[in-house]
Amino acid sequence: MRYAMAIDTLKCVGCSGCVVACQTENRVPIGYSRDWIREIMQGVYPNLNLEIRSERCNHCDNSPCVRSCPTGASHYEEGGIVKVTVSKCIGCSACIVSCPYDARYIHPDGYVDKCTFCDHRLKQGEKPACVAACPTKCMYFGDMDNPDSEISQILNSRRHKTLIPEAGTSPRVYFLY
Amino acid sequence: MNRSRRDFIKISALGSAGLIWGSYWLNAGSVAGTEAGHSGLWFSPAELTRTPTYCEVCFWKCAGWVHKNEKGEIWKITGNEKDLNCNGRFCPRGTGGLGQYYDEDRLKTPLIRTEERGKQTFREATWDEALQYIADKMKRIALEYGPESTALFTHGSGGKYFTRLLKSFGSSNVAAPSYAQCRGPREAAFYATFGQSLDSPENTDIRNTRCLVLIGSHIGENMHNNQVQEMSDSIGRKAVIITVDPRFSTAASKSKYWLPIKPATDLALLLAWMNVIISEELYDRKYVDKYTSGFEQLKAHVEGFTPEWAYGITTIQPGVIRETAREMAAAAPAVIVHPGRHVTWYGDDTQRLRAIAILNALLGSWGRRGGFYMVEAPAVPSIELPVFPEIKKDWTDAMGGKYPLADSVLANGLVDASLPQPGTGYLIKGWIVNGTNLIETLPDQKHTLEAIQNLDLLVVIDTMPMAITGWADVVLPECSYLERYDSLRDTHHREPLIALRMPAVEPKYESRPAYWIARELSKKMELVAYFPFETIEEELDHELKQMGTSLKEMQQTGVKIFPKESSLYFAEGEDVVFDTPSGKIELYSNSFAAAGFDPMPVYTAHPEPPEGFYRLNYGRAPMHTFTRTINNPNLHDLMEENVLWVNPKTAKMNDLSNGQEVWLENQDGVVSSFPVKVRVTERIRWDSVYMVHGFGNNSSKLSRAHGRGASDTQLISRVMTDPIMGGTGMRGNFVRFRNSKNGEGSV
Numbered sequence: 057m058r059y060a061m062a063i064d065t066l067k068c069v070g071c072s073g074c075v076v077a078c079q080t081e082n083r084v085p086i087g088y089s090r091d092w093i094r095e096i097m098q099g100v101y102p103n104l105n106l107e108i109r110s111e112r113c114n115h116c117d118n119s120p121c122v123r124s125c126p127t128g129a130s131h132y133e134e135g136g137i138v139k140v141t142v143s144k145c146i147g148c149s150a151c152i153v154s155c156p157y158d159a160r161y162i163h164p165d166g167y168v169d170k171c172t173f174c175d176h177r178l179k180q181g182e183k184p185a186c187v188a189a190c191p192t193k194c195m196y197f198g199d200m201d202n203p204d205s206e207i208s209q210i211l212n213s214r215r216h217k218t219l220i221p222e223a224g225t226s227p228r229v230y231f232l233y
Numbered sequence: 234m235n236r237s238r239r240d241f242i243k244i245s246a247l248g249s250a251g252l253i254w255g256s257y258w259l260n261a262g263s264v265a266g267t268e269a270g271h272s273g274l275w276f277s278p279a280e281l282t283r284t285p286t287y288c289e290v291c292f293w294k295c296a297g298w299v300h301k302n303e304k305g306e307i308w309k310i311t312g313n314e315k316d317l318n319c320n321g322r323f324c325p326r327g328t329g330g331l332g333q334y335y336d337e338d339r340l341k342t343p344l345i346r347t348e349e350r351g352k353q354t355f356r357e358a359t360w361d362e363a364l365q366y367i368a369d370k371m372k373r374i375a376l377e378y379g380p381e382s383t384a385l386f387t388h389g390s391g392g393k394y395f396t397r398l399l400k401s402f403g404s405s406n407v408a409a410p411s412y413a414q415c416r417g418p419r420e421a422a423f424y425a426t427f428g429q430s431l432d433s434p435e436n437t438d439i440r441n442t443r444c445l446v447l448i449g450s451h452i453g454e455n456m457h458n459n460q461v462q463e464m465s466d467s468i469g470r471k472a473v474i475i476t477v478d479p480r481f482s483t484a485a486s487k488s489k490y491w492l493p494i495k496p497a498t499d500l501a502l503l504l505a506w507m508n509v510i511i512s513e514e515l516y517d518r519k520y521v522d523k524y525t526s527g528f529e530q531l532k533a534h535v536e537g538f539t540p541e542w543a544y545g546i547t548t549i550q551p552g553v554i555r556e557t558a559r560e561m562a563a564a565a566p567a568v569i570v571h572p573g574r575h576v577t578w579y580g581d582d583t584q585r586l587r588a589i590a591i592l593n594a595l596l597g598s599w600g601r602r603g604g605f606y607m608v609e610a611p612a613v614p615s616i617e618l619p620v621f622p623e624i625k626k627d628w629t630d631a632m633g634g635k636y637p638l639a640d641s642v643l644a645n646g647l648v649d650a651s652l653p654q655p656g657t658g659y660l661i662k663g664w665i666v667n668g669t670n671l672i673e674t675l676p677d678q679k680h681t682l683e684a685i686q687n688l689d690l691l692v693v694i695d696t697m698p699m700a701i702t703g704w705a706d707v708v709l710p711e712c713s714y715l716e717r718y719d720s721l722r723d724t725h726h727r728e729p730l731i732a733l734r735m736p737a738v739e740p741k742y743e744s745r746p747a748y749w750i751a752r753e754l755s756k757k758m759e760l761v762a763y764f765p766f767e768t769i770e771e772e773l774d775h776e777l778k779q780m781g782t783s784l785k786e787m788q789q790t791g792v793k794i795f796p797k798e799s800s801l802y803f804a805e806g807e808d809v810v811f812d813t814p815s816g817k818i819e820l821y822s823n824s825f826a827a828a829g830f831d832p833m834p835v836y837t838a839h840p841e842p843p844e845g846f847y848r849l850n851y852g853r854a855p856m857h858t859f860t861r862t863i864n865n866p867n868l869h870d871l872m873e874e875n876v877l878w879v880n881p882k883t884a885k886m887n888d889l890s891n892g893q894e895v896w897l898e899n900q901d902g903v904v905s906s907f908p909v910k911v912r913v914t915e916r917i918r919w920d921s922v923y924m925v926h927g928f929g930n931n932s933s934k935l936s937r938a939h940g941r942g943a944s945d946t947q948l949i950s951r952v953m954t955d956p957i958m959g960g961t962g963m964r965g966n967f968v969r970f971r972n973s974k975n976g977e978g979s980v
Contacts, residue, residue, distance in 0.1 A: 067465040069453030069483045071855035072871045073325040079867065080309040080328060086870045101880060101915045102493040106486035189311065191322045191458055192465035 067194035074186035081185035114227030121151035285791030289714030295319035299737035324456035329867035340710035341742035368757035389668025391747020422586030428812030439463035444564030450573035503588035505543035515562035517597030527821025567603025580953030580962035611729035636959030717746030846967035874942035909943035
């Protein structure tokens with residue numbers, strides 16, 4: 057099993073619904089977030105192009121954060137989810153520096169926090185909170201190893217990309233465009 | 234207290250919760266929280282880990298679930314899968330709605346204006362004192378001027394009960410600013426054309442459309458939930474989207490065609506589209522023949538409005554006008570020329586919306602799949618009440634016959650009628666303001682404040698210390714929507730449905746729900762016969778039982794859908810009678826002609842920015858609803874302030890850089906109270922600037938929002954009033970940049 061997420065940039069309106077759904081679901085303190093919106097604008101008026109992306113931890117196959125963690129707090133779990141064991145984390149920030157996507161932050165309680173793909177919801181057969189809440193239904197989530205899954209189908213049928221592929225991290229969050 | 238003038242009171246020192254009465258659920262007249270009170274007829278909130286609500290963060294009112302954590306505290310809010318307004322998905326504001334409950338800046342106790350050593354201030358009061366004060370003042374106004382000299386402004390779900398209170402008192406002056414400051418022109422225009430107004434949610438069949446035309450309507454930045462969802466679906470289906478906007482909006486970025494129109498010229502484009510559709514015979518001939526009247530007059534009327542004519546006005550190339558008109562016709566009848574929502578722009582808005590309605594009629598989209606579906610409202614039974622007193626006068630008596638086609642009370646009309654209008658002998662002297670921050674809602678703040686100074690009583694009922702509360706004589710702390718029941722949401726969607734709001738938790742502080750406030754006031758005004766049920770639970774249960782359900786059932790489902798009796802679309806060849814003078818869809822409006830207005834839309838040029846000034850445009854951001862949300866801790870975290878969008882050319886000419894703070898000065902010399910940061914972006918035309926509405930708040934009690942960003946409303950001192958229905962056109966204001974609030978000249 058290999059969990060992956062795809063975000064349709066043609067549909068995303070950048071409303072931040074995913075951000076606040078994650079914050080409330082995962083009790084992320086106000087002022088911090090595990091996901092965020094990025095807008096990339098190109099061109100000169102009136103010939104313009106705007107790409108809007110909901111971004112988060114890419115749960116990379118080759119995660120620099122896991123490699124750089126001195127205590128083993130950052131680790132892979134079933135389905136390739138990259139997680140932090142709070143009790144092992146010493147808040148040294150090595151992972152934060154190593155992540156090309158700036159996906160991690162130090163929680164006010166002193167440990168490093170990030171997207172978990174809402175693994176607590178996955179265990180109950182639910183989608184991650186951001187995917188479930190998104191008003192544009194622009195987010196897809198599932199098992200890439202299953203060719204019949206929605207995520208496999210959408211990645212097979214649509215043009216897609218990952219962020220900073222040159223970093224060699226093999227991200228598992230895809231952007232449809 | 235004898236006082237000639239109201240001072241604005243900063244209530245920052247108050248809200249210490251110095252007066253404690255204990256639990257509302259245990260002590261108040263309502264017995265909602267106790268088992269003894271309902272004998273198992275319905276659940277108390279404490280018995281449920283998930284309670285139904287409908288959202289109060291905006292007027293879309295999506296139905297959802299409030300989830301509580303292991304401590305019984307509000308944890309998160311999610312959408313109700315059965316609700317057609319949201320389909321189980323909440324926008325950021327709905328999800329972040331819990332911030333309204335947790336906001337520590339909330340109003341906490343009733344407050345009464347008092348004077349100490351020549352300085353006006355608020356003192357904390359008990360509910361009994363505050364309500365008695367209001368009742369006494371209301372009675373005095375009735376004695377001196379008549380009960381018709383009172384008015385209610387409301388934009389919240391408690392409005393039903395305050396409306397009942399005011400009507401039982403003897404006044405029909407009840408206004409929501411959502412009419413004359415927002416969607417009124419389209420209601421009047423669609424009513425004149427199709428005999429039916431649009432109301433909310435709009436009956437646009439975006440889910441099935443093949444072509445969606447947005448004119449200054451920024452779906453995706455306005456989070457009108459199911460419309461955003463359906464637009465996304467339509468993108469997935471590769472429907473053609475045409476966006477007309479001087480700004481490269483989010484919707485524009487999703488569009489096949491973006492028409493970066495010169496502001497204030499939309500009507501010329503609409504007339505040119507009609508010209509193409511008629512001259513190229515692209516209209517739905519069968520539909521037009523069967524259902525419409527006035528086609529020949531329209532044809533003659535638009536003959537001269539060629540794309541070449543419109544090009545000189547709109548700056549949109551004739552080829553693009555033709556191509557987009559053909560796209561619409563190719564998709565017809567599955568095409569929507571969207572009416573928009575906030576459409577009070579230039580004072581001829583009803584005519585612009587008439588043009589939109591006519592265009593839809595030519596394309597045959599009204600009553601057709603992918604166009605506009607036909608709605609049916611659920612029948613919420615009215616409870617039996619004593620007859621309301623006869624109303625002898627109302628706000629229109631002060632209007633001198635103006636705005637004959639207004640089909641709702643104008644909030645600005647109530648303001649006008651609160652200032653002496655010579656010869657009318659009618660004056661409003663008391664306002665109750667519920668859930669609407671009139672200072673930021675109504676344009677021309679100076680005029681609003683003059684009216685406020687002329688009142689004998691101003692009561693503000695709100696959850697937050699918004700700017701309007703600073704002018705109140707009495708402030709009543711309403712509890713947030715997460716702590717109260719309200720009237721049922723009845724919605725005419727694709728199927729008629731109702732939604733229940735019930736409290737998830739007990740009201741914080743001394744806040745109280747609208748029903749309780751209205752009923753307690755009615756007791757003191759000897760009008761309690763109009764509130765026959767002691768608690769709202771009983772009234773709701775009574776209503777619901779007549780609808781074949783019950784409060785207990787609705788507490789577990791949140792939403793109930795009723796079967797729709799009529800069909801969504803006209804059947805092939807179906808005979809339809811429209812509620813217009815001719816019984817047809819009126820391309821030529823007989824009602825407009827009879828009232829002395831142009832029966833078909835005519836383009837008029839609007840004022841342009843003077844040298845060195847830029848047109849002030851404003852709009853929505855997906856994470857905020859006007860001023861209502863700006864202090865919400867969760868939503869403030871997503872967007873703390875607005876910024877001023879400035880085109881790079883404009884920035885260069887004015888020596889502005891990204892992130893620089895500027896004050897804005899409008900054409901009348903009004904300078905913004907606070908500076909706003911410049912955002913240099915190609916997404917806005919060089920002749921305009923843009924900012925999100927709702928920021929720049931003056932109320933220091935809003936600790937997060939105070940002074941963040943600038944207020945567009947403050948700069949809207951010129952109002953272009955629509956003579957047809959009284960809408961307040963707000964987009965004829967121009968600004969220039971200043972490097973200090975008081976300094977000389979521009980930047």
